Amino acid sequence: MSRPDGDDHAAILHALTQEVTAVAKLPGSLRRVAMHANEHSVEVEWAADDPPRTTTASPGQQPEEEERDDVVVVRAPLVGTFYTASQPGAAPFVSVGDTVVKGQTLAIVEAMKLMNPLLAECSGTVDEVLVGNGEPVEFDQPLIVMAPEDAPPEGDPPGAFR
Amino acid sequence: MIRRLLIANRGEIALRIARTCRELGVEVVAVHSTADRDAAVLAFADASVCIGPPAPKDSYLNIPNIVEAARQGGADAIHPGYGFLSEDPDFAEICVANGLVFVGPDPEVMARLGNKAVVRGLMSQAGLPLLPGTEVPVETVEDGERIAAEIGYPVIIKAAAGGGGRGMAVVPTKGDFRAAYHATRAAAHAVFRDSTVYLERFLVGARHVEIQVLCDQHGNGVHLGERDCSVQRRRQKLVEECPSTRLDASMRAEMGAAAVRGALSLGYTGAGTMEFLVDNEGRFYFMELNARIQVEHPVTEMVTGVDLVAEQLRVAGGERLSLTQSEVTLCGAAIECRINAEDPTSSFAPTPGVLERLDLPAGPWTRVDAGYRAGSRVSPYYDSLLAKVVVWGPDRPAVLARMDRALAEIRVNGKGISTSAEFHRAVLSHPVFVAGEHTIHFVDEMLTEEKGVAAS
Numbered sequence: 001m002s003r004p005d006g007d008d009h010a011a012i013l014h015a016l017t018q019e020v021t022a023v024a025k026l027p028g029s030l031r032r033v034a035m036h037a038n039e040h041s042v043e044v045e046w047a048a049d050d051p052p053r054t055t056t057a058s059p060g061q062q063p064e065e066e067e068r069d070d071v072v073v074v075r076a077p078l079v080g081t082f083y084t085a086s087q088p089g090a091a092p093f094v095s096v097g098d099t100v101v102k103g104q105t106l107a108i109v110e111a112m113k114l115m116n117p118l119l120a121e122c123s124g125t126v127d128e129v130l131v132g133n134g135e136p137v138e139f140d141q142p143l144i145v146m147a148p149e150d151a152p153p154e155g156d157p158p159g160a161f162r
Numbered sequence: 163m164i165r166r167l168l169i170a171n172r173g174e175i176a177l178r179i180a181r182t183c184r185e186l187g188v189e190v191v192a193v194h195s196t197a198d199r200d201a202a203v204l205a206f207a208d209a210s211v212c213i214g215p216p217a218p219k220d221s222y223l224n225i226p227n228i229v230e231a232a233r234q235g236g237a238d239a240i241h242p243g244y245g246f247l248s249e250d251p252d253f254a255e256i257c258v259a260n261g262l263v264f265v266g267p268d269p270e271v272m273a274r275l276g277n278k279a280v281v282r283g284l285m286s287q288a289g290l291p292l293l294p295g296t297e298v299p300v301e302t303v304e305d306g307e308r309i310a311a312e313i314g315y316p317v318i319i320k321a322a323a324g325g326g327g328r329g330m331a332v333v334p335t336k337g338d339f340r341a342a343y344h345a346t347r348a349a350a351h352a353v354f355r356d357s358t359v360y361l362e363r364f365l366v367g368a369r370h371v372e373i374q375v376l377c378d379q380h381g382n383g384v385h386l387g388e389r390d391c392s393v394q395r396r397r398q399k400l401v402e403e404c405p406s407t408r409l410d411a412s413m414r415a416e417m418g419a420a421a422v423r424g425a426l427s428l429g430y431t432g433a434g435t436m437e438f439l440v441d442n443e444g445r446f447y448f449m450e451l452n453a454r455i456q457v458e459h460p461v462t463e464m465v466t467g468v469d470l471v472a473e474q475l476r477v478a479g480g481e482r483l484s485l486t487q488s489e490v491t492l493c494g495a496a497i498e499c500r501i502n503a504e505d506p507t508s509s510f511a512p513t514p515g516v517l518e519r520l521d522l523p524a525g526p527w528t529r530v531d532a533g534y535r536a537g538s539r540v541s542p543y544y545d546s547l548l549a550k551v552v553v554w555g556p557d558r559p560a561v562l563a564r565m566d567r568a569l570a571e572i573r574v575n576g577k578g579i580s581t582s583a584e585f586h587r588a589v590l591s592h593p594v595f596v597a598g599e600h601t602i603h604f605v606d607e608m609l610t611e612e613k614g615v616a617a618s
Contacts, residue, residue: 079213079230111230136234138212139227140196 074144076137080111124148164239171243173533180206182471191235195221209235239263248454265478288427290448295362321350322358367442373421385418402458403497407598464496464554502546506585514542519575523568527554
């Protein structure tokens with residue numbers, strides 16, 4: 001952590017800490033989370049209990065474009081490089097079968113040297129990860145398929161921060 | 163040498179650039195918004211990247227996504243086309259900073275071109291004639307009257323913050339000045355929240371004539387003749403032709419030399435257009451420099467046989483121009499009509515929709531640059547240019563006959579879609595245009611005339 005020298009910085013730091021705290025409370029195979037905003041970074045690490053299980057789409061495979069009512073397709077919000085983990089060798093943020101909560105980091109899309117976390121828009125289960133770690137993605141490309149939780153949408157689930 | 167080019171544009175110009183790349187063996191990376199997934203250029207691309215949603219600010223103006231697309235696609239250069247980011251010095255600079263060749267002038271030169279007053283001063287130093295006028299705001303009505311007397315009537319009072327034809331008043335004589343001055347200031351304040359005005363000599367019966375120039379990075383510059391773009395409606399060009407009926411060979415040579423001198427003095431490189439106004443006594447005045455390939459560039463290509471996009475790529479790659487001034491010859495005549503998806507009977511309102519049928523002209527000496535095919539959707543997010551029809555002929559009468567033949571071949575069907583094709587035919591057959599006696603006010607006069615006929 002560096003230079004908390006202003007209200008903006010304090011706010012960024014606070015948001016990062018909240019996010020990491022939320023992530024840390026979750027079950028799953030995460031071992032290490034690193035979040036960066038400008039000069040700030042928050043890193044959390046804990047032991048992995050499961051081997052990562054990532055479904056990777058073969059290169060050039062046409063992503064499924066059909067809209068299904070029973071799943072949520074997480075799409076690339078920008079052009080960049082898709083990362084399933086915070087750094088090479090680290091366990092992925094999420095794996096197929098994982099339960100995630102709204103606001104949880106699912107992956108990162110890096111563009112122009114900036115890491116853009118991809119956050120879950122709802123709570124649910126990860127059905128499929130369509131893109132491999134380190135692969136280029138274009139805008140709107142389907143990345144992750146989630147089965148949303150059955151719970152009614154009103155009210156944020158515990159741990160969500162958006 | 164450019165090996166792989168990202169085309170940061172859409173529609174007909176993206177396709178036109180891709181075609182030259184194919185001919186040169188340069189690989190193409192195309193980009194598109196989600197509204198352009200069926201764009202014709204994608205079939206010409208070695209790679210394509212979706213760069214954002216339909217709104218231009220999120221896609222074709224989205225610099226990070228475009229630069230990322232270039233990196234992903236392995237491009238070593240970016241061609242901005244026209245519009246969008248083509249005259250954005252920041253974009254040019256970011257390209258260079260990311261190791262990408264920007265097909266256009268140096269970012270520093272582009273930044274200088276953004277300030278019209280600075281350019282005016284530099285062109286004056288380079289010996290280009292400028293319209294008499296003020297370069298500083300006119301503060302009082304007494305100052306204005308004195309300056310107007312020096313410039314000579316008629317004068318035009320323009321809002322400094324104005325644009326798009328608003329905030330202007332033509333003052334025919336001294337007696338009209340005071341009222342026009344106050345009215346323009348009040349209008350400028352109301353519309354632009356800035357009452358600053360300046361003065362310029364008003365040219366009666368002027369023509370818009372522009373000179374195409376090409377400059378390389380080795381100090382060489384050539385001009386490729388003129389394009390007469392006097393047929394405009396609200397500063398939107400509708401028809402462009404070469405040669406201009408108002409220029410003779412000596413005037414063409416004089417304007418061309420001035421244009422090259424001006425461009426070189428700025429350190430300009432690549433393809434550029436110097437816009438001039440030409441009065442009815444054959445005097446010409448520098449207006450502005452457009453630092454991009456222009457919509458109407460095919461007119462010049464038709465009469466010179468020079469591929470302007472190929473020259474842009476040569477220059478950007480550090481090579482010398484492929485020709486010298488003595489090797490530039492203008493042969494015959496050419497004219498271009500911009501066929502827009504718009505309704506001339508409804509104030510030329512854009513008419514987006516799906517092109518169920520799209521039959522475009524073909525045949526002898528007929529070039530059609532279009533970014534759409536049958537089945538394409540004309541999106542309300544982008545300009546309404548459907549196709550550019552360009553014809554060549556040995557002389558102007560032959561060209562006008564050929565263009566009328568070509569325009570009559572256009573068939574467009576689609577719910578809600580209209581085109582300007584029939585309006586173009588009416589322009590081209592109008593006696594004033596046929597005689598080559600039209601001015602930049604021609605379309606307005608023609609529309610007023612039509613209204614008068616309809617009312618009587």
